[in-house]
Amino acid sequence: MLLERLYRSLYLIRRVEEEVARVYSSDVILSPIHLSIGQEAISVAVCQALAADDVVFGSYRSHALYLAKGGDLRGMLAELYGKATGVAKGKAGSMHLLDTSVHMMGSSAVVGTTIPHAVGYALALAMRGEPRVVVSFFGEGAVEEGVFAESLNYAALKRLPVLFVCENNGYAIHTPQQARQALPDVCAKAESLGVAAECFAELDAERLYHRTSEVVAELRSGARGPVLFECHCYRWREHVGPAEDFAIGYRPRSEAEPWLAGDSLACLARKLDPTQRDAIEQQVERQIADAFRYAQDSPWPGAEELYTDLFA
Numbered sequence: 467m468l469l470e471r472l473y474r475s476l477y478l479i480r481r482v483e484e485e486v487a488r489v490y491s492s493d494v495i496l497s498p499i500h501l502s503i504g505q506e507a508i509s510v511a512v513c514q515a516l517a518a519d520d521v522v523f524g525s526y527r528s529h530a531l532y533l534a535k536g537g538d539l540r541g542m543l544a545e546l547y548g549k550a551t552g553v554a555k556g557k558a559g560s561m562h563l564l565d566t567s568v569h570m571m572g573s574s575a576v577v578g579t580t581i582p583h584a585v586g587y588a589l590a591l592a593m594r595g596e597p598r599v600v601v602s603f604f605g606e607g608a609v610e611e612g613v614f615a616e617s618l619n620y621a622a623l624k625r626l627p628v629l630f631v632c633e634n635n636g637y638a639i640h641t642p643q644q645a646r647q648a649l650p651d652v653c654a655k656a657e658s659l660g661v662a663a664e665c666f667a668e669l670d671a672e673r674l675y676h677r678t679s680e681v682v683a684e685l686r687s688g689a690r691g692p693v694l695f696e697c698h699c700y701r702w703r704e705h706v707g708p709a710e711d712f713a714i715g716y717r718p719r720s721e722a723e724p725w726l727a728g729d730s731l732a733c734l735a736r737k738l739d740p741t742q743r744d745a746i747e748q749q750v751e752r753q754i755a756d757a758f759r760y761a762q763d764s765p766w767p768g769a770e771e772l773y774t775d776l777f778a
């Protein structure tokens with residue numbers, strides 16, 4: 467049932483990141499962390515509408531995307547701990563999650579860089595006639611990068627099967643979008659480049675799921691060119707790190723309150739039967755406890771790994 471699937475995925479991601487935040491001060495996690503808390507419903511809803519072999523690319527804020535795409539929780543946590551059992555053998559950390567087994571083909575610390583990668587992948591799929599789609603996730607800060615315009619132009623020109631998903635949380639680090647962009651309307655920018663665009667002003671996981679399903683079916687059939695979704699959301703924690711940062715002055719807590727009150731996880735929880743919900747939560751809590759133990763107990767990479775899998 468859709469509601470249960472959405473809730474299970476969202477609950478897992480929220481609780482994993484809360485646990486990551488909780489253990490972070492003990493330095494067991496050896497990677498900078500950019501948490502998705504508050505924004506997770508976007509990855510969850512979009513990925514539930516994808517087939518297993520559809521492809522996703524993300525930014526450095528990609529724990530939610532990786533887990534929503536069916537990623538390996540044990541492998542992700544071991545990666546954050548820098549262990550040999552991590553999805554990238556401990557070399558990538560939180561910001562460069564990549565796992566070809568679930569078709570998560572890249573995430574990057576450098577803003578905007580995976581947008582052209584996603585378009586290139588979609589071009590390859592189109593040339594091979596494979597009915598798969600690519601989804602490129604990025605923040606509204608990435609829209610300021612030159613590659614955004616170049617990539618959207620090319621995807622529109624070649625009518626490539628790409629869904630661009632802009633997670634617009636209103637800030638790049640500490641600077642609001644209005645102080646950075648003369649035209650803070652991501653949909654208008656996309657449309658000016660020939661890409662059809664839709665704005666989601668609220669985080670409604672079920673609505674986003676249904677609309678993504680429709681668009682993905684059209685993209686898969688080759689019936690249309692690329693589409694951009696601008697999904698408004700709010701980052702509850704600091705830009706990088708585990709804490710809240712309302713006290714440092716760049717944004718007031720009052721701005722967060724409507725988003726906290728409209729929490730996607732709580733909204734879905736209210737729609738579920740309490741017995742069902744408890745069962746899901748208990749299973750997920752066990753899964754999380756197991757995965758943290760696995761990360762903690764896993765071995766460090768050996769010195770012989772220092773120069774393997776490196777392309778620099």
Ligand SMILES: Cc1ncc(C[n+]2csc(CCOP(=O)(O)OP(=O)(O)O)c2C)c(N)n1
Binds near residue numbers: 575578604637639
């Ligand atoms: C090319 C590049 N320029 C600048 C930075 C520094 N930087 C890191 S995160 C960030 C903000 C990006 O904001 P956004 O794309 O909206 O994503 P969010 O952090 O809100 O998820 C910036 C400017 C970078 N990593 N890469």
